Amino acid sequence: MYESAIQPPVVDPTPIFELFRGSYGSELLTAAVAHFDLFGCLSERPMTLEELGDQLGLQPRPANVLVTALRAMDLLQQRDGKLCLTALASEHLVPGSRLDCGDYLSLAAQSPGVMSMVDLLKSNKPLGAEGDSGTAFIYRDGAKSAMDAEASARHFTLALAGRAKNVAPALAEVLPIGDAETLLDLGGGTGIYSYALLQKNPQLAAVVFDRPDVLKVAQEFAETYGVTDRVELHPGNMFADPLPQNVDAVLLSNILHDWDVPECKQLIRRCVEALKPGGRLFIHDVFLNDSLDGPLPIALYSAALFSLTEGRAYSEAEYRSWMTEAGLASKAKVPTLVHCGVIEGVVK
Numbered sequence: 001m002y003e004s005a006i007q008p009p010v011v012d013p014t015p016i017f018e019l020f021r022g023s024y025g026s027e028l029l030t031a032a033v034a035h036f037d038l039f040g041c042l043s044e045r046p047m048t049l050e051e052l053g054d055q056l057g058l059q060p061r062p063a064n065v066l067v068t069a070l071r072a073m074d075l076l077q078q079r080d081g082k083l084c085l086t087a088l089a090s091e092h093l094v095p096g097s098r099l100d101c102g103d104y105l106s107l108a109a110q111s112p113g114v115m116s117m118v119d120l121l122k123s124n125k126p127l128g129a130e131g132d133s134g135t136a137f138i139y140r141d142g143a144k145s146a147m148d149a150e151a152s153a154r155h156f157t158l159a160l161a162g163r164a165k166n167v168a169p170a171l172a173e174v175l176p177i178g179d180a181e182t183l184l185d186l187g188g189g190t191g192i193y194s195y196a197l198l199q200k201n202p203q204l205a206a207v208v209f210d211r212p213d214v215l216k217v218a219q220e221f222a223e224t225y226g227v228t229d230r231v232e233l234h235p236g237n238m239f240a241d242p243l244p245q246n247v248d249a250v251l252l253s254n255i256l257h258d259w260d261v262p263e264c265k266q267l268i269r270r271c272v273e274a275l276k277p278g279g280r281l282f283i284h285d286v287f288l289n290d291s292l293d294g295p296l297p298i299a300l301y302s303a304a305l306f307s308l309t310e311g312r313a314y315s316e317a318e319y320r321s322w323m324t325e326a327g328l329a330s331k332a333k334v335p336t337l338v339h340c341g342v343i344e345g346v347v348k
């Protein structure tokens with residue numbers, strides 16, 4: 001008897017993911033107060049994001065992640081294109097002000113999580129990038145990757161299954177796969193999302209494209225879900241190797257948030273090249289508000305992505321602009337589960 005990939009959870013697991021990601025909020029807030037004097041800086045004058053980044057010695061990606069979280073916490077706001085303090089931050093986080101709570105927050109200034117976050121913000125490099133372990137979830141030629149060593153690839157791939165098992169039934173339910181016969185699941189990991197779509201759509205076949213050690217796990221999962229006869233496992237580097245061509249649909253599930261903007265644009269372009277005329281790209285991910293000021297759970301997840309990978313969470317507007325640039329007509333976002341949703345882009 002095979003397992004079902006399309007049986008949804010009885011209880012929505014989203015609160016567990018939110019609680020788990022909560023630590024990023026206190027790390028970013030403590031770093032801003034105790035290590036960057038961010039509120040002191042902005043109490044002197046409003047600044048653009050670029051000016052603030054320069055002042056604090058932060059590159060655009062860490063500046064974006066930190067400021068998005070503080071805006072989502074209602075500590076910063078944007079007026080006329082410049083960042084300034086909210087009433088909450090003005091009264092309680094400006095050093096030396098009568099009701100300043102900064103010293104209280106600074107009790108955690110030297111805690112390992114805060115110190116590590118400060119290093120990551122300053123260096124703009126993900127955890128593991130400079131050690132022997134390599135970075136989790138991403139592979140680029142010439143850099144050490146945890147996805148290219150069997151034990152760590154297995155560990156991280158199985159970890160993601162904890163979310164994918166819960167979300168895949170929702171994706172299979174809402175994804176308008178129509179009469180598509182071929183799906184390319186780029187960076188497919190365990191392949192669970194594809195396997196749910198295969199169980200739901202009997203005419204469909206899928207290619208799961210990922211690193212060779214990850215695909216060992218995808219093979220096991222294909223057996224568990226009883227879809228081996230309709231799955232091809234394709235090892236490669238999605239940035240450099242030829243992708244299967246002339247497919248009806250491409251799925252990028254939780255992929256683009258691992259990469260910086262130039263890589264996101266490159267991947268979307270490569271997906272469009274792989275698609276048939278009229279083919280469809282599905283971006284399944286989380287989405288910040290277009291104004292990059294929340295929601296808080298996504299802003300905190302963005303900090304997690306920033307810490308572990310070369311990416312961050314992006315807004316729907318950011319994704320749509322890259323899709324348009326690549327020649328796709330995008331449709332309205334449809335929610336799945338655990339803050340995820342899917343945007344469909346059709347090759348014009």
Ligand SMILES: C[S@@+](CC[C@H](N)C(=O)[O-])C[C@H]1O[C@@H](n2cnc3c(N)ncnc32)[C@H](O)[C@@H]1O
Pocket residue numbers: 137138139140147157160161164186187188189190193209210211214236237238239252253254255258
């Ligand atoms: C965050 S995981 C997403 C997995 C799955 N799509 C999901 O939604 O759970 C990113 C996946 O991309 C794969 N990946 C990263 N860089 C890659 C590359 N250059 N070529 C192929 N696969 C890559 C990783 O091995 C990993 O399985």
